[in-house]
Amino acid sequence: MTRRRWTSAKITKVGGETFPSRAEARRWQELRFLEAAGEISELSRDPRFALEVNGRGIGRYTGDFRYIDKSGAVVVEEVKGRESRDFRLRWKLAQALNPGIKFILLKV
Numbered sequence: 001m002t003r004r005r006w007t008s009a010k011i012t013k014v015g016g017e018t019f020p021s022r023a024e025a026r027r028w029q030e031l032r033f034l035e036a037a038g039e040i041s042e043l044s045r046d047p048r049f050a051l052e053v054n055g056r057g058i059g060r061y062t063g064d065f066r067y068i069d070k071s072g073a074v075v076v077e078e079v080k081g082r083e084s085r086d087f088r089l090r091w092k093l094a095q096a097l098n099p100g101i102k103f104i105l106l107k108v
Helices: 022-036 085-097
Strands: 012-014 017-019 040-045 048-053 056-062 065-069 074-080 101-107
Touching (some): 056 085, 074 085
Parallel strands (some): 074 101
Antiparallel strands (some): 048 056
8 A cells, every 4th residue: 555645646547557646647648648659668657766875775766657768768757746855855866876867857
């Protein structure tokens, strides 16, 4: 069971899949269309990244979506309404520890 901190987001089902918010479900549909059109490939949900510094595990970051764009770059997207302090720290750590990945934050 997924823990939800903010109750303003409404759990949404699209095509048999459950999303924690309407914004995330809407973005998933947009990305599926882009994948069908050949603009992106290898679309997946909830990519996980271990957050390790000097060999010590600090935690993990789980994004919303991962795909490869036309230029071949790996992209991780995060759809956010509210940012918690914990999210900001994990977001910055994930970016710093994975310099070869393009991270995109979509604020709604």
